[in-house]
Amino acid sequence: MTNPYIEHRDYGPVRFLHRLNPLSKLFAPLPAMLLVILTRDIPTPLAFILLAMALLLVGAHLDGRLALLLFVVLPLAVGFLSLSFGIWTDRERVPVSADVFSLGDYAFTTEMWLSGFSTALRLGAVLVLGLLAGATSTGAELVRALVQQLRVPYRIGYTALAAFRFVPRFGHELEVIRSAHRVRGMIGGRGPIAGARRYLGYVVPLLAGAIRHAERIALAMDARAFGAHPTRTERHIVPFRARDWVFMILFWAVTAALLVLVPRLE
Amino acid sequence: MISLDRVRIRHEGSGAWTPDGASFAIGAGEVVLLLGPSGSGKSTLALALNGLIPHEVPAELEGTVTVDGALTTERTVAQLSEHVGMVFQDPDSQLVTGTLLDEVCFGPENLLVPLDEVLARAERALRRVGLWERRLDNPDVLSGGGRQRLAIACALALESPLIVLDEPTANLDPAGIEEVYAALAEVVASGERSILLVEHNLDAAIDLVQRVVVIDREGRIALDGTVDEVLRHGTDALAALGVWIPVATMAALRLREAGVDLDPLPLTPRELAAALDAVELPAPPAPDGATALGGVVISVDSLTVTRRKTPILSDVSLDVARGELLAIVGTNGAGKTTLLQAIAGVVAPPKRRILTAGLDPATADARTLARHVGFVFQNPEHQFIRHTVAEELAHGLELQHLDAGAIAERVDSMLERFGLGHLRDVHPFLLSGGQKRRLSVGTALIAGAPVLALDEPTFGQDRERAAELLDILTQLNEEGTTVLIVTHDLQLVAEHATSIAVMQGGRLLAKQPAAQALAGDLLEEAGLRHPPLGQAMRALTRHDAWRGISRLRDLP
Numbered sequence: 124m125t126n127p128y129i130e131h132r133d134y135g136p137v138r139f140l141h142r143l144n145p146l147s148k149l150f151a152p153l154p155a156m157l158l159v160i161l162t163r164d165i166p167t168p169l170a171f172i173l174l175a176m177a178l179l180l181v182g183a184h185l186d187g188r189l190a191l192l193l194f195v196v197l198p199l200a201v202g203f204l205s206l207s208f209g210i211w212t213d214r215e216r217v218p219v220s221a222d223v224f225s226l227g228d229y230a231f232t233t234e235m236w237l238s239g240f241s242t243a244l245r246l247g248a249v250l251v252l253g254l255l256a257g258a259t260s261t262g263a264e265l266v267r268a269l270v271q272q273l274r275v276p277y278r279i280g281y282t283a284l285a286a287f288r289f290v291p292r293f294g295h296e297l298e299v300i301r302s303a304h305r306v307r308g309m310i311g312g313r314g315p316i317a318g319a320r321r322y323l324g325y326v327v328p329l330l331a332g333a334i335r336h337a338e339r340i341a342l343a344m345d346a347r348a349f350g351a352h353p354t355r356t357e358r359h360i361v362p363f364r365a366r367d368w369v370f371m372i373l374f375w376a377v378t379a380a381l382l383v384l385v386p387r388l389e
Numbered sequence: 390m391i392s393l394d395r396v397r398i399r400h401e402g403s404g405a406w407t408p409d410g411a412s413f414a415i416g417a418g419e420v421v422l423l424l425g426p427s428g429s430g431k432s433t434l435a436l437a438l439n440g441l442i443p444h445e446v447p448a449e450l451e452g453t454v455t456v457d458g459a460l461t462t463e464r465t466v467a468q469l470s471e472h473v474g475m476v477f478q479d480p481d482s483q484l485v486t487g488t489l490l491d492e493v494c495f496g497p498e499n500l501l502v503p504l505d506e507v508l509a510r511a512e513r514a515l516r517r518v519g520l521w522e523r524r525l526d527n528p529d530v531l532s533g534g535g536r537q538r539l540a541i542a543c544a545l546a547l548e549s550p551l552i553v554l555d556e557p558t559a560n561l562d563p564a565g566i567e568e569v570y571a572a573l574a575e576v577v578a579s580g581e582r583s584i585l586l587v588e589h590n591l592d593a594a595i596d597l598v599q600r601v602v603v604i605d606r607e608g609r610i611a612l613d614g615t616v617d618e619v620l621r622h623g624t625d626a627l628a629a630l631g632v633w634i635p636v637a638t639m640a641a642l643r644l645r646e647a648g649v650d651l652d653p654l655p656l657t658p659r660e661l662a663a664a665l666d667a668v669e670l671p672a673p674p675a676p677d678g679a680t681a682l683g684g685v686v687i688s689v690d691s692l693t694v695t696r697r698k699t700p701i702l703s704d705v706s707l708d709v710a711r712g713e714l715l716a717i718v719g720t721n722g723a724g725k726t727t728l729l730q731a732i733a734g735v736v737a738p739p740k741r742r743i744l745t746a747g748l749d750p751a752t753a754d755a756r757t758l759a760r761h762v763g764f765v766f767q768n769p770e771h772q773f774i775r776h777t778v779a780e781e782l783a784h785g786l787e788l789q790h791l792d793a794g795a796i797a798e799r800v801d802s803m804l805e806r807f808g809l810g811h812l813r814d815v816h817p818f819l820l821s822g823g824q825k826r827r828l829s830v831g832t833a834l835i836a837g838a839p840v841l842a843l844d845e846p847t848f849g850q851d852r853e854r855a856a857e858l859l860d861i862l863t864q865l866n867e868e869g870t871t872v873l874i875v876t877h878d879l880q881l882v883a884e885h886a887t888s889i890a891v892m893q894g895g896r897l898l899a900k901q902p903a904a905q906a907l908a909g910d911l912l913e914e915a916g917l918r919h920p921p922l923g924q925a926m927r928a929l930t931r932h933d934a935w936r937g938i939s940r941l942r943d944l945p
Contacts, residue, residue: 263487285485291529292481296771302735303772306764307832308756308788328770331818339482342436345445346475347496347543349485351467356498356507358491 132184139366140182140259145268147367148256151374158382159248165237166385168244174377175251183259197251201243209239262287268361278350285340289333296332300325390583391415391438391473391551395452397608398433398442407608408434410452415551420577420584420597422616425604426631427823427851431587432478434604435555438585439473440466457550471500474544476554478849480536480561489515489531489539490524496547514545517579518572532721534565538572545576551583552576558590560849562721562877563918566593573597589851591635592880592921595620595656605630621654633852636880636921637661640944647945658925665925670932674945682887683711686840686871687732692742694727701727705897707890709873711839714866716882716903717875719892720916725875726844728892732873733764733842746840756788763833765843769825773817778809778828781817785836803831807861823854830861834870841865842873847881859885880920883907883939891915908937 134141140148152175159168176193183189209231217234224231256265266284269275304324344350392414397406407430415421425431436442440461443450454461456472477483486492493511502510515521518538520531528536537557544552554573558566570593576582577597588594601619603612611630612619620627620634624642627634634642637658641651649670655661687709694702702724709715717725731738734750743750746761753761766772775781782803786796804810807827812820817828826846833841843862847855855878863885866872876882882889882903889906891898893915901911907923919927923939938944 281485284487288484299766299768300771302730303766304774305755306733306735306759306766307772307774307784308759309774324774327818328773331770332768336482339477339479340485342441342445343475343477343483344485345441345466346439346470347485347547348467348470348499349495351465351470351499352501354501356501356504358494358498358504358507 134184138182138184140178140255141184142366143259143370144272144361144363144367145256145260145265146272146363147371148260149265151371152252152255152378154375155378156249156252158378159245159252162245163241164386165241165244167382168241168248170381170385171248171378172244172251174381175248175255178255179251179258189254189258192254193251197247201240201247204243204246205236205240207239208242209236212238263359264361267357267359268363271357271361272363277355281349285344288340289336292336293329293333297325297329300328390417390457392455393434393437393452394455396434396437396454397451398430398437399449400433401447401449405608406451408604408610409608411604411608411610412452413602413610413613415583415585417550418580418583420599421586422591422594422598422601423585423587423604424589424591424601424627424632426606427853429604429606430608431604432555435475435553435585435587437461438551438553439475440464440469441475467499470496470547470549472549472551474547474549474552476537476540476544476552476557478556478559480533480540483540483543484528484536487527488525489520489528489542492528492539493524493542493546496543500547510546510548514542517545517575518542519575532565532568533561534568537561537565537569541569541572541576545582549582551585553585553587555587556589556851557586558588558593559851563879564720564916566590567918570594570597589633591620591633592637592657595635603627603630603632616656617653620656624654631853636941637925640922640925640941643941643944649945655925658921658928661922661925662928665935666929666931670935671945673935673938673943682713685709686711686746687873688744689728689732690742692728692731692738694724694731694738701895702731703895705892705895707897707900709871709888711871712866712869712887714862714872714885714887715874715890715900716886716888717873717890717892718877718879718882718912718915718917722894723892723915724895725892728897729842729844729873729875730764733762733840734758735764746838759785759838760789760836761838762840762842763830763836763838765829765833765841765846767845767848769829770818772829772832773825776816777814778817778820779804779813781828782831782835785832789836799835803835807831822850823857826850826854826858827861830858834865839869840871840873844875845877846874847876847878855881879912879917880922883920883923884941891917904937904940907939 132141155171159171162168179193212235214232214235217238220232220234222230222232223236263284266280270277270280309321309324394412396411397409399406407428411434423431433442436446437450437454442448443462444466456469461469484492485495490511493514494507497507497510512521515524518541520538520542528539531539558569561569574597577584586594586598598616600615602610603619605611612623612626620638624634624638635656637655637660640661641654644651649668651664655664685708689705689707692702692705693700705728717729719725730736732743732745732750734753738751740751741749748758748761750758773781775784779800782800783796786799804813809824809828812824817825820828846858859881862872886903888900889903890900891906891911898915899911912919920939922941926936926938929936
């Protein structure tokens, strides 16, 4: 779980993505994401994956986690998904091709695999394009940008941010409840039904705790004048500068260019 | 500055008015302690001072609360926050943001205070509680005491002339309590703020306050006066109301009955020691002999527990005899809970290291284990799994496949014993705090376990409930149940435990009979403080024979 509160860090002019407004990083790749979902080929999503990866390589501070995600998890996931999507593909609907392998009546053909591969690539492309904003801005920054530029009511934005605090707390609480139920002998057998029953038993204590906690937080926030005025003092201004426009327009231009050029390469 | 006139409050769905007709006022710079037995409406009253009642909490308010010349009903909670700051009991449920600085700025930002003023206020507030250097940390990394100091800083930053603190130390260990009171002392010393403190831990609060207001069980103001008037001269009235009085005062009252008259009545360990040194004392009575103990029922043999490569327990060995009431004490992170959970098999320990009532908790299955050792969690709600109180008790027996008649009989006797008979068809979650606690002890014992283990069962409860639970445990113990309890409340430990295991940094420093552990320097070595009576007696300069006393019942 990433910490949504970590302060914004600057990594110098080359790592330019960190210097952009989270909204421009969110809106720049949006058309590309939509278009990629609509494509059926392999080169287009591949081209956008390479574009986003190149931008991240240059413009983002590449820590261990991001590198792992980009160069290990992503290729493995695309590879694995291409097989699973391929197996789901209806053989009648793809062109006839050589078998990759066959099991009795069932045959897995190259075209099936290629069809799965394009689906997996589309998902991968959406993920990497999303990382342009996701890997280079913090939760607090995004909330501030939403409030300052998009005029999202700050009551919603800051409440969402406060809710992040619930996550680790509930994780811990669930762990305690599980061991408490185990001690009471609620082992109740194996299998999905027993498992579901077991989890249902955790819901009541977890919810009771959650509601009480949320009520207390709400009182504490009210006691500190949350929601007193339509706006609040902003200590961190997240500006939307000329460079944000430049980034967005350039990105849209490149998106259009790729869409025109890539199919012609085939 | 704030005045209450015949304030009555009734929570939605509740029949009783608590408080019921409270009238008092707090002036500039005053430090007021609000006392009362549990259920008297202290916390409810606190919520009415900044308008949370009636604006946010569903409750009916009669009478008036006037803040700075205007009625709370005619202003919003946000407007009132500039006049009354609040610090709540649970440090975790008042945190909103990700850094200490953001947290302290949160209130002033909401009030549209200009930017440089926000930062100036934040710096003043954080410096006052000694957290300025840690302003960029996530509040999660602070200790409980640290987070509560942060909550005080947040109230300070609102620049409200009155700060209300509702049981601010109930969820803290002794070190945290000390931290919070040191920070509060700073605030009081500055003299800028009035303070209303709702607190049951009188021993910690007494040095700070000037005035005491006491509410009785019906929610009416019973006493209102200076610390001297209420605590020194109204002691008998307080005891009759069921309000906890300082341990030093209790000791003096007991001595008075034995013919040792201390005048004026001492309120703190320091005063008690000075008063005793000023008089002649008879020889103290011989402490009651140690109770006869049976054979070993729990044995732990060089237990080491490591989690995520961090050692939690290293090389712990101890034996517990049948019939002991063992308190496991230590600072946070000493490994107390881990040891208790290993003994009870809540978290599987390494194999062949522990024998609990003849079983190895590492390999025994949960149902067999439940017949040998009962475990009570800090929050009783966590272990409730059925829909009525009676089913909850029957659960453990059903797992043992007893016949229905035998189950009904044992459930009835358990309901009787814990005073839950009239609640047998109620959902466990609808019980009161004390009833939930008693039910959780009942469910842990019903399968006939000879060993009962409790993890911080008094955490977040007031003294009255804590004492009630300890009385139950003492009684069970006298009937032969071996009781293991992890707790921070050392006076409670002193009064009830037969032996004490002191832990530090994952090691067992020593396990000794309670009297011996309380008389020696073991607690200090582990970074703990002696309980109030022990502190007083150890500070005596005369009366060598009295120095080892730390239990009220060892006084004449």
